[in-house]
Every structure is written in structure tokens, then in C-alpha cells.
Amino acid sequence: MHTRLCDGRNLECAGSVNSAVGMTSIRLAGPLDEPYLKQCIESAYHEYPRLISRGTAPLERAANAVMEQVSNDGFAHVAEIDGQTVGASWWTPETDEEMSVAYFVTPDSRGNGVATKLLEAGLVEAKARGMRSTLVKTHPENQASIALARKVGFEPVVALLRQAL
Numbered sequence: 178m179h180t181r182l183c184d185g186r187n188l189e190c191a192g193s194v195n196s197a198v199g200m201t202s203i204r205l206a207g208p209l210d211e212p213y214l215k216q217c218i219e220s221a222y223h224e225y226p227r228l229i230s231r232g233t234a235p236l237e238r239a240a241n242a243v244m245e246q247v248s249n250d251g252f253a254h255v256a257e258i259d260g261q262t263v264g265a266s267w268w269t270p271e272t273d274e275e276m277s278v279a280y281f282v283t284p285d286s287r288g289n290g291v292a293t294k295l296l297e298a299g300l301v302e303a304k305a306r307g308m309r310s311t312l313v314k315t316h317p318e319n320q321a322s323i324a325l326a327r328k329v330g331f332e333p334v335v336a337l338l339r340q341a342l
């Protein structure tokens with residue numbers, strides 16, 4: 178796999194759609210988006226602290242580790258409504274043919290299809306990178322995340338339980 182965060186001066190637009198709240202655009206994240214992306218990752222973990230395999234690592238450390246994975250072997254998309262950033266998705270490799278995705282949308286902008294657009298654009302990008310499947314790791318009580326993923330075609334495959342020691 179190749180590329181990482183694309184060149185911030187040459188951002189590729191992955192699509193846009195008009196909605197009741199304005200024009201939603203999805204584009205690949207570049208280096209200039211890194212602070213925003215990190216903020217999204219931390220916010221997602223903050224809202225959702227026992228997230229997946231991040232265990233009990235401090236949020237900032239966990240977010241830094243994800244950022245590194247995104248930069249090295251993954252990619253990220255940023256969503257904007259009328260030029261204002263409202264969310265992001267970040268994709269990291271599981272294997273040569275499978276990536277995981279996570280996402281965050283600013284509370285004020287939720288319920289407008291932003292995450293749906295982020296996922297749809299990311300699925301196209303992952304496929305173009307040769308991926309054959311994708312994973313969402315989410316908490317069983319995160320109904321918004323689960324409903325979103327199912328809406329765009331993900332299906333449950335495994336139940337994972339953890340006990341902190």
C-alpha cells in the first residue's frame with residue numbers, strides 16, 4: 178500500500194453534495210489537516226472512551242498512534258460544509274487487503290448525512306487502493322455508529338469483550 182496524507186497543496190476532492198445545511202464536500206486530508214484530524218480522533222475517543230482496542234491508553238497517546246498509522250499506511254478524509262470543517266474519517270490498515278475506519282462529526286452537524294458521505298467516499302478510496310474489505314470497530318451501545326455502518330453496507334461479524342486488569 179502507499180500514500181498517506183496527500184500533499185496539502187493538491188487536495189483531491191472526493192465528491193460533494195448539496196443538503197439542507199449547505200454544500201457538503203469530502204476531500205482527502207493533507208498535512209495541513211493534521212491538527213484538525215488529531216482533534217477529531219481525540220474527540221471521538223473522548224466521547225467514546227472505551228473504544229475498541231485502544232484500551233486504557235491516554236487519549237493523546239492513542240490519537241498520536243492512530244495519526245502515525247494514517248500517515249504511514251492509511252488515509253483520511255475531511256468533510257466541510259460551505260468551507261467549514263465538520264468531520265473526518267480515518268482509515269488504517271489491518272492487512273494488505275483490509276482497512277479499519279473510524280469517524281467523527283461535530284455535534285452541531287450530525288444528522289445531515291455527513292458521516293454517510295465520509296464513509297461512501299472512503300469506501301471508494303479504499304477499493305481504489307486494492308482493499309478487498311473494511312472494518313468498523315465500534316461499541317455495541319454506539320447505536321449511531323452501528324446504524325451508520327449498516328446503512329452503508331457493513332455487517333456484524335464478531336462480538337469482542339474485554340476486562341481491564
Ligand SMILES: CC(C)(COP(=O)(O)OP(=O)(O)OC[C@H]1O[C@@H](n2cnc3c(N)ncnc32)[C@H](O)[C@@H]1OP(=O)(O)O)[C@@H](O)C(=O)NCCC(=O)NCCS
Pocket residue numbers: 220221224225278279280281282283286287288289290291292293294313314315319320321322324325326328
Ligand atoms: C456516528 C456519527 C459519526 C454519525 O454522524 P452523522 O453525520 O450524524 O451520521 P449521518 O447523518 O450520516 O447518519 C447516517 C445514519 O446513521 C444513523 N444514525 C445517525 N445518528 C444516529 C443516532 N443518534 N441514533 C441512531 N442512529 C443514528 C441513521 O441510521 C442515519 O441514517 P438516516 O439518517 O438515513 O436514518 C456521529 O454521531 C459521531 O461523530 N459520533 C461520535 C463519534 C463516534 O462515535 N465515532 C464512531 C467511532 S467508530
